[in-house]
Amino acid sequence: MSADPAEQLPDPAQEERAQSIGRELRCLVCEGQSIEDSNSLFAADMRRAVRERIAAGDSDSQIMTWVTARYGDMVRLRPPFSAGTALLWASPVLFAAAGLGAALLLRRRRATVAPLTATERARIEALRKG
Amino acid sequence: MNRRWLLAAPLGIAAAAGAGFYAMLARMNEGRFDPRGVPSALLDKPAPVTSLPALDGHQGWTDADLRKGGAPLLVNFFASWCVPCVIEHPQLMTLSRQGVRILGVAYRDKPADSARFLAQRGNPFAGVVSDAEGRASLEWGLYGVPETYLLDGAARVRWRMAGPVTEEILADQLQPLLRRIA
């Protein structure tokens, strides 16, 4: 069972840190869950390792580096920002801009309207007064 | 003109994605693409320092044994409660009879159970240690059992199999590698 009280760190602030780091780490034997949300042995081992390192004084980024060095980028649920993932991270802005661009482009074709003739202008005046 | 290209874009994107999926399926069929596989982060890196107690009643091994050099060796992680480990065991026995040195690690297992497993099915290991807590296994990037690592003469990890070493994998992947590295 995850978050067995025996596993948890005695200091609530540290435990909170451990859980938020845990939510960023993928349980590799599960299907996409984080190690905080899994019952598997691997997840339990990882949770313990994270807590041991927090207790030993490692920073969040040191812990992530430690895990990534042993398991690769796949263990991180938040893809690290790099040249390869730049497009991925920029996608919301890119798609919204593309959508806006498409909308504008689709509106662009507007038949030019011929200017009003004198007769038409006179009719407008008459309607306005009448 | 721009408009035409814009309106053809969805087709273009779908076609590209479709071609991609087709290529993926083709490679999956050939076995050259495994979307579910997790590659080892230790490939071409030296094996992690490993110092574990011997399994009760058996010859153990030390970190020095890993770095002895010479012929390639295998490090195999197993457990008595692991069903695929039973499937790969015959292949390990075959390798051990061929003279390949295999070092075993019993992962998260009760020593009596591991011992019984080996007694019942044969012991392919030149030495076997016990990682009851799973700590050392984390250093190897282990995420389940069985896992098998191939180390070359310089104690570098050259190949990792996550899952049972089936007859097919033995013949198609492991044997050729062993010959190449030797």
Add this chain to the structure above:
Amino acid sequence: MIPELGHFALALAFAIAVAQAALPLWGAQTRDARLMAAGPALAAGQFLAVLTAFFALMWSYAVSDFSVVNVAENSHSLKPLLYKLTGTWGNHEGSLLLWCTMLAGCGAAVAGFGRGLPTALRARVIGVLGLVAAGFLLFALTTSNPFDRLWPPPDDGRDLNPLLQDPGLAFHPPLLYAGYVGFSVAFAFAVAALIEGRVDAAWGRWVRPWTLAAWSLLTGGIALGSWWAYYELGWGGYWFWDPVENASLLPWLTGTALLHSAIVVEKRDALRIWTVLLAIATFSFSLLGTFLVRSGVLNSVHAFANDPARGLFILVLLALTIGGALALFAWRAPGMAPTGLFAPISREGALVLNNILLCSMAAVVATGTMYPLFADFLFGHKLSVGAPFFNATVLPLAAPLLAAMAVGPVLAWKRARLEEAARRLWPAALVAAAVGLAAGFGWSAVPALGFAGAAWLIGGAVVDIAGRARWSMARLAGIPRAAWGGAVAHAGLGVTVAGIAGMTLAVDRSVLLHPGESAGLGGYDWRLIAVADGRGPNFSLRQARIEVTRSGDHVVTLTPQRRFYPVQRMTTTEAAIHTTGLADIYAVLGEERDGAAVLRLHLNPLAPWIWIGALIMALGGALSLSDRRLRVGAPARRRAALPAGARPA
């Protein structure tokens, strides 16, 4: 015998589907009234045939006929009857048959309810549905036949995954599939319109009820799946950005855009290109979802056992369906001149923004879901894209959408003034700001924004209705149901947003208690009374009794369980949940050690509102659907029969 009957019916359905595709489409091209008239009858016939096959499979499950491979692999004699029946669709072949049944049902529905449509359009719609159905039936018959036999039959089956033996999950697939497949009708309408070369206001009117129905069903299906995950998986989570969850969200997002876009086509004869594309895209995403789950390319708890041969067949189906529709679109759409002038600040403008934001969200979700696959394949780079990514990228797009949602309905068509809208909306803005500030003082920024957003949406819906009634009770009854439906659906989303914001304040605690000991959480006192053994029909269990009190007053006694299913050798946890309406009190039983039990306790504020809001949204959709104006849409319902060969209006 019955399985053979089912097999035969399935083959018959395929033959009929082929006819259903060929005859009406040809008839519409050559304006042959007799061929076109054959469509509805064939659609009805196909539906009856597939339904027969479906019930034949369900019967095999009900009587536990283990000579049928599908039943032997997925059922067990000790399983409760309900789960035997719902297990029909708890596997690849059965769920595919369910899909085909729904698809045939759509054709029959158009045949039955579409009598007011122009003959040629209806013929083409039925024809396209027949094409898609033929493809899927062929797939079922050749690669995924549920009626394969096994001889000699085993003594008993392999049982269904215990996680699936649950009421919520039992009904989640039919509802979800009804939504997915329901969008095939809008798709068929779009393709038919493109073939005909005409998309007009009438088309917008006709396509809307079908879209509403599919949307409401899909909303319900997704909500049911989310609720199931919440009470079954035991960690209080309700959305995991799992690839298959994402696959269900994609058609929902574009389907919502479609719904709104179709309104503009109907009312203003504008946004026709967007709407047709959205109709194609929504069903395309449904199909993509089917491919991803059944081909083996995706990692997911939902993925059926994969088989690349099946994957290839589906891919070909997708290429023909999606590729064909998009090719048709690329060819015909440029000929559709933009119509309907409108200023950027107008109801149409707001709906264009709505389209852009929803489609962007869909595009981001699609990209994130498939990125690991393509990165691995193209560059050999293995990475994961999980919840943290989606939360960081989708929510920033949702925020402006929620803000605009309350403004859109109060903007005038063609050209509106923001001051006008502000003048009507200031009460809602005031309430939202007040709620936000109050929440900000009590809690942090994120829930505060969420609650403010929820208040804004609900307030906006109230302002919308009140404005239409011009603040007089008498006029309320006169407001068209479609308008009520829209306001109710927007308010429903507000309720869901409030629930999500409340869940950001959820607290939980893991404790190890001996019987008699207690722990505190969220102002409640939780005391473990005892843990005892028990039995179910096909499982054994350990059950804890936990008394929850608040200031000494008894609130509820929770009984979480741990179940062991011997056939599949799986342990599941059944959380015990008590809802106070404003929060869920939730307990899970873990392992037991030395006479003490590990318990995980949760207090989830406003959790039920997430699914109540979704229910309200679906009801809003149903309310809109019940608007008579949507059904009395087409001209000349009672028209003298035209002579054969005459051009239908």
